[in-house]
Amino acid sequence: MSLAIELHKLSKQFQDFIAVDSLSLKVESGQIFGFMGHNGAGKTTTIQMLLGLLKPSAGRAQVFGLDIVTESLAIRAQCGYLPASYHLPREMTAHGFLSYIAAMFELEPAQTRKRIGELLERFELSEFAHQKLGTFSTGMSQKVGLAQALLNQPRLLLLDEPTAGLDPLGRHDLLTYLRSLAQEHRTSILFSSHILSDIESICEQAAILHKGKLIASGSLDELKSAHGCERIDDLYLKLVRELS
Ligand SMILES: Nc1ncnc2c1ncn2[C@@H]1O[C@H](COP(=O)(O)OP(=O)(O)O)[C@@H](O)[C@H]1O
Ligand SMILES: [Mg+2]
Numbered sequence: 001m002s003l004a005i006e007l008h009k010l011s012k013q014f015q016d017f018i019a020v021d022s023l024s025l026k027v028e029s030g031q032i033f034g035f036m037g038h039n040g041a042g043k044t045t046t047i048q049m050l051l052g053l054l055k056p057s058a059g060r061a062q063v064f065g066l067d068i069v070t071e072s073l074a075i076r077a078q079c080g081y082l083p084a085s086y087h088l089p090r091e092m093t094a095h096g097f098l099s100y101i102a103a104m105f106e107l108e109p110a111q112t113r114k115r116i117g118e119l120l121e122r123f124e125l126s127e128f129a130h131q132k133l134g135t136f137s138t139g140m141s142q143k144v145g146l147a148q149a150l151l152n153q154p155r156l157l158l159l160d161e162p163t164a165g166l167d168p169l170g171r172h173d174l175l176t177y178l179r180s181l182a183q184e185h186r187t188s189i190l191f192s193s194h195i196l197s198d199i200e201s202i203c204e205q206a207a208i209l210h211k212g213k214l215i216a217s218g219s220l221d222e223l224k225s226a227h228g229c230e231r232i233d234d235l236y237l238k239l240v241r242e243l244s
Contacts, residue, residue, distance in 0.1 A: 004029040004156050004188035005050065009059035012045050019045045021212035022059065027190065027205075029064070029155070032182045034199035034206030034220070035192040036236065041209040043192040044084055047158050050190075051081055063156060077105070080149030084160040084192075086141075090134030094125055094144050097133060101148045112151070119147040139170040146174070156188045157181070163198050175202050200232040208239060215239050 005027035012020040020042040027033045037043050048054040050063055052072025061068045063075045089097060095116060102112040120126045123143035128136070133144065142162070149157060159178075163171045179202055181187040193199055199206055200220065207217035216223055216239055220232060229235040 002029045003027065003062075003065070005033075005061070005063055005190065007046075007059070007061040010046070010049065010056055010061045011058040012042075012049060012054060013057040019212050020049070023209075023212075023214050025207055025214060025217055027188070029188045030182065030186040031205060032178060032189040032191050032202050034203035035190055035209070036194065036196065036199055036206055037209035038194050040211070041194075042212040043209060044160055046209075047081075047160055047190065047192060050158065051076060051079060077152065078155045080152065080154035080157045082145050082149045082157075082159045082162055084164070086145045088133040088136070088141055088144060090132060092133055093130045094120065094133060094136070094147075095129040097144065098147060098151060102151050105152050107152060115151060115153070116147075119150060123147055138165050139167065142166060142170065142174070146177075154187065156190070158190045158192075160192045161194070162191070163193060163195055171198065178202055196232045196236055208236060210240055210243060215243065 003026055007023050007025045009022045009024055010020060011018065011022050023046065035043050045054060049056050050061060050068055052068060052075065055069065064078060066075050068075060092100070098116045098119065099112065102116065120129050123146065125140065125143055128140065133141065136144065163174060166174060175198060178189055178191070182189055191199065191203060204219060206220050208215050224230065224232065224235050227235055227238055229238060
């Protein structure tokens, strides 16, 4: 089994508040892994530690076998990241913005031009490529956010609540696209969300976080049957209520 992510008692403390509490977890590569939990559960903090944006207070973790503290640049080169609230520069065009991100990644220019063209076409943005991002709808902005996360053809995509704010059609398109990325390109995806129906529709495996702690992880079908639940919402509510 090859692992995309491995956490070993990973913790993050902000002053006297423990946001992520001794989290141990394994995520196999090539799958879409659901990272569930309500607001404040610790999802964003965990993702930011994986990318080297926040330093862990304790514990350790690896992404594709690389240490998140000492090898974060090598990890970042293999990851795509879509933050939860991603503010695009309003005055830049879609093409200009993607070129700017590609330059930050130091991607090869000829390869970059081709890749940007492919991504704009894939997300049906080609005709808006030279329009300012400030004029884009929420759905179009989300596609630009996803395109920048895919520029470096990442092995691991870290998506922080990517469906929040999308209309039903936008959500359906995004989920379909993520499924195809995992199936056709074997891209590993960490899909953070509190929208349980989205997790149920694209993830076979998931972890549930609650107040910084892991309360369950593994195959969703196995978790549901072990707890006598038919739906993911029932499973989540049952596990959370057991703790209250
Ligand atoms: N920089 C920070 N300083 C203090 N507390 C923080 C900071 N960042 C996050 N937190 C707190 O840590 C907890 C987990 O936050 P977060 O990881 O953003 O959760 P989630 O993404 O699951 O909603 C929250 O209670 C949040 O207020
Ligand atoms: Mg968050």
